[in-house]
Amino acid sequence: MESSLNCFIQIKNAQRIAIITHKNADTDALASSISLKRIIKDNFEKPEKKYVVDIFTDSIEFNKKDDYIIQNDEFNKQTCDNYDLAIALDCTNRDRMGIYDKIFKKATDTLNIDHHSTNDRFAKNNIIASNCSSTSEIIFILFIQINKLKCSAGTMSVIYSGIITDTNNLSQNMGPKTFDVINILNKLTAKEGIELEQVRNYYFKSNTKEQNALLAHALSSLVYSDDGKIAIMKIEKEDFEKTNTTMNDTLGIVDYAINTQGVEIGIIFINQGDDTYHVSLRSKNNINVGIIAQQMGGGGHTKIAAFQTKQSDNFKYIRTKLIDICEKEIIKTSDLEDGDLTNLFSDMFAEDQKNDDNK
Numbered sequence: 001m002e003s004s005l006n007c008f009i010q011i012k013n014a015q016r017i018a019i020i021t022h023k024n025a026d027t028d029a030l031a032s033s034i035s036l037k038r039i040i041k042d043n044f045e046k047p048e049k050k051y052v053v054d055i056f057t058d059s060i061e062f063n064k065k066d067d068y069i070i071q072n073d074e075f076n077k078q079t080c081d082n083y084d085l086a087i088a089l090d091c092t093n094r095d096r097m098g099i100y101d102k103i104f105k106k107a108t109d110t111l112n113i114d115h116h117s118t119n120d121r122f123a124k125n126n127i128i129a130s131n132c133s134s135t136s137e138i139i140f141i142l143f144i145q146i147n148k149l150k151c152s153a154g155t156m157s158v159i160y161s162g163i164i165t166d167t168n169n170l171s172q173n174m175g176p177k178t179f180d181v182i183n184i185l186n187k188l189t190a191k192e193g194i195e196l197e198q199v200r201n202y203y204f205k206s207n208t209k210e211q212n213a214l215l216a217h218a219l220s221s222l223v224y225s226d227d228g229k230i231a232i233m234k235i236e237k238e239d240f241e242k243t244n245t246t247m248n249d250t251l252g253i254v255d256y257a258i259n260t261q262g263v264e265i266g267i268i269f270i271n272q273g274d275d276t277y278h279v280s281l282r283s284k285n286n287i288n289v290g291i292i293a294q295q296m297g298g299g300g301h302t303k304i305a306a307f308q309t310k311q312s313d314n315f316k317y318i319r320t321k322l323i324d325i326c327e328k329e330i331i332k333t334s335d336l337e338d339g340d341l342t343n344l345f346s347d348m349f350a351e352d353q354k355n356d357d358n359k
């Protein structure tokens with residue numbers, strides 16, 4: 001993070017700050033925005049210098065579960081004509097800011113903090129840490145761990161929410177430091193009587209009966225392609241109506257596709273109703289679905305990516321094009337056999353041998 005020092009200067013030099021996160025904000029987007037706002041307020045403000053920090057996201061509604069982290073924070077209330085500093089959080093490119101790109105464009109200074117490797121580096125200062133699980137993790141490492149700024153236990157539990165949801169309960173997208181960060185967060189919050197395990201249960205062990213019904217619809221749509229290497233699911237508008245669920249209830253369903261033996265790419269098409277399909281991709285064996293999603297106009301990480309398509313009339317065409325790109329990507333990465341651990345174990349023992357030799 002070579003530009004991390006500059007970001008402190010940027011915040012110190014500003015007084016009116018706009019934090020802009022992406023369209024249809026997920027937990028990491030909201031958690032990183034809210035925690036950064038609180039960190040700025042708690043650490044940079046002085047009696048003679050009050051900060052204005054407004055958060056913007058082009059979202060119609062939030063995931064109900066995120067009410068817990070949002071609490072009393074206000075969104076999309078523009079209190080300045082022109083901000084001294086606009087901070088984009090968790091946005092791969094400017095398009096991700098939706099209608100609030102106009103605020104970013106007008107701001108005197110700009111900062112971009114993100115963990116997506118496909119980030120466009122569109123700001124004056126870009127802190128792109130693609131080895132972090134989430135933007136919330138970057139906020140923690142940069143402001144709390146490295147620079148020792150003050151942070152309440154409540155704010156740390158918000159940061160934790162961003163990390164556990166972006167890693168799907170610490171199962172994917174983990175960075176080399178993520179477990180350390182989780183351990184530190186657990187210790188620091190326990191001192192204040194906050195049990196982070198409860199936050200984890202709240203997000204991951206609380207499916208509703210309606211969500212189970214939606215999952216049943218999605219599973220019955222499951223089909224396989226490319227000799228069972230690609231698994232595709234589909235949720236239609238009617239499935240939401242029949243099960244009394246919304247887009248928010250689809251989180252984690254695509255994992256059933258990728259968690260299947262022999263499957264290397266899991267895909268779910270979700271018809272949001274407004275002639276838009278939201279398409280989520282998951283992978284294993286080092287297949288980079290971020291590259292696949294990029295070719296379809298979206299983006300993401302190696303193992304998690306997504307794109308949207310407006311042409312639901314032409315669903316078959318999009319599906320064929322996507323499968324074609326997936327097949328090419330599978331061929332490109334076909335050097336690792338699914339479930340073949342022989343080489344992995346022999347490498348581990350070789351490493352042990354070396355360590356013994358050094359003793």
Ligand SMILES: [Mn+2]
Nearest residue numbers: 028090135166
């Ligand atoms: Mn994120």
